[in-house]
Every structure is written in structure tokens, then in C-alpha cells.
Amino acid sequence: MRQNPARRAALIDAAIEVLASEGARGLTFRAVDTGAGVPGGTASNYFRNREDLFLQIGGRIYERLQPEPSVLTDNLSGPRTAEKLADVMREVVGRVAAYRTGFLALMELRLEATRRPALRAVLTRTIGDDLAFNLAAHAESGLPGDATTVRLLYFSLNWLILERLTLPDALPEEDVDALITEAVTRALPPGRRL
Known part of the structure; x- marks a missing residue:
């Protein structure tokens, strides 16, 4: 090789x-x-x-989806509020959706993984590592929310991205920010919501 x-x-x-x-x-x-x-x-x-x-x-x-260090710094500047968490989620959704072919290829890989055990094992590990990284980064960031908040946002916003990339006319673009805000609000424990 x-x-x-x-x-x-x-x-x-x-x-x-x-x-x-x-x-x-x-x-x-x-x-x-x-x-x-x-x-x-x-x-x-x-x-x-x-x-x-x-x-x-x-x-x-996943290598190409990683944010630039300056984005991470920006995401952690300012107060650690529910509003800041919503801003971070908007950045993540925007960054991932901007790499349209990468996200769509990942969806194709997930489908192919149902037929290829070795690929399923690699994707399970890779996606598990990504989720673990997000859980650890969130805990370290001081932003509101717990592990359940992170998981709810991870899975719901991934589907939002998929919807935007595959059926863009199903969800008006002007509704995306409001949906992200609502997802953050509902995912946060009571007392920490927007």
C-alpha cells in the first residue's frame, strides 16, 4: 500500500x-x-x-468536522448561560450542515454499516467516542445542563441537520434558530431553562 x-x-x-x-x-x-x-x-x-x-x-x-481552535475558544467565552448553550448549538448545527457531503456520506456509511460488521464496529466506536468527547467537553465548559441534556441535543440536532440536508423544503430555514432554542430549552433540567 x-x-x-x-x-x-x-x-x-x-x-x-x-x-x-x-x-x-x-x-x-x-x-x-x-x-x-x-x-x-x-x-x-x-x-x-x-x-x-x-x-x-x-x-x-469526523476529522473534517472538528471545529477550529478559535471556534472552541469563542464557544466558551462569555457567561455560561442557557442562551450561550443555544448559541453553541447553532454554531455546531451550522458547521456540520455546512459540510453537506460529509454528513450525507456519514449517513450512507451508517446504512452500509447495517450490512458490514467491521464498519459497524468502527462507526460504533467513532460515534461513541464523539459522544463521549461532547459529554466531557460540556461538563468541562460550565455550560448549563447535564449528560442527558447533551445526549438529547446530540441526537435531536443530528436529525435536524439530516432534515435540512435531505429535505430542505420540509423545514423553513427561518424556523431553524427557533427550533434550536426550543431544543435547548426542553433539554435543560427545570430551573436552568431559557
Whole structure:
């Protein structure tokens, strides 16, 4: 297997685009080569098989979804209030939704994981790690809410993002901020709500 990290990343990024636009059936080495603008046969030099490619896509998506350090700093500046938590959730929803192909490719990976035990194991670990990171970061941040708040927001806002990206006409864009505020309000324990 080839070891050029920049080429490997470009191939995985192309695979994410293919997966988001063509689905799992369209994810071929040829399609990845074409998407990356490299000679035919290049992807097969970097990935043992499609299973290997599927396994690496999920990690790359999460890598690209990570906020810049300045965003984390901004998210933790100011008072630790319910309003601040709603602002943080708006930033997260906006950032994740902005990486449309990554999020859609992740949904394709989740569907494919129902048929591929190795992929299911990797995604279960990756998504579990992401949720654990969010739980720890929230506890450290001093923002209001508990572990249940984080879990409720994590799962409900992920579905909100999916809805916006797959059926954008089902939810008017002007309703998104109000829904995020309401999700935060309802997820917070009584006495800490907006």
C-alpha cells in the first residue's frame, strides 16, 4: 500500500464526495480516481478493498468536522448561560450542515454499516467516542445542563441537520434558530431553562 498521506487524504475526500452523491453502490475505485483527478488504478494502490475505503471514510469525516481552535475558544467565552448553550448549538448545527457531503456520506456509511460488521464496529466506536468527547467537553465548559441534556441535543440536532440536508423544503430555514432554542430549552433540567 502506498504511503503518501496527502494523496491518501485527497482520495478519501474524493470518496466522501462520491459516497454522498452516488451512494454506496457508486463508491468504486474508478469513481474515486475520477473524483480525485488521479490516474486510474491509484485508489487501488492505497486501499486494500472497498471495505478498507469505507473504514477510512468515517474517520476522515469526523476529522473534517472538528471545529477550529478559535471556534472552541469563542464557544466558551462569555457567561455560561442557557442562551450561550443555544448559541453553541447553532454554531455546531451550522458547521456540520455546512459540510453537506460529509454528513450525507456519514449517513450512507451508517446504512452500509447495517450490512458490514467491521464498519459497524468502527462507526460504533467513532460515534461513541464523539459522544463521549461532547459529554466531557460540556461538563468541562460550565455550560448549563447535564449528560442527558447533551445526549438529547446530540441526537435531536443530528436529525435536524439530516432534515435540512435531505429535505430542505420540509423545514423553513427561518424556523431553524427557533427550533434550536426550543431544543435547548426542553433539554435543560427545570430551573436552568431559557
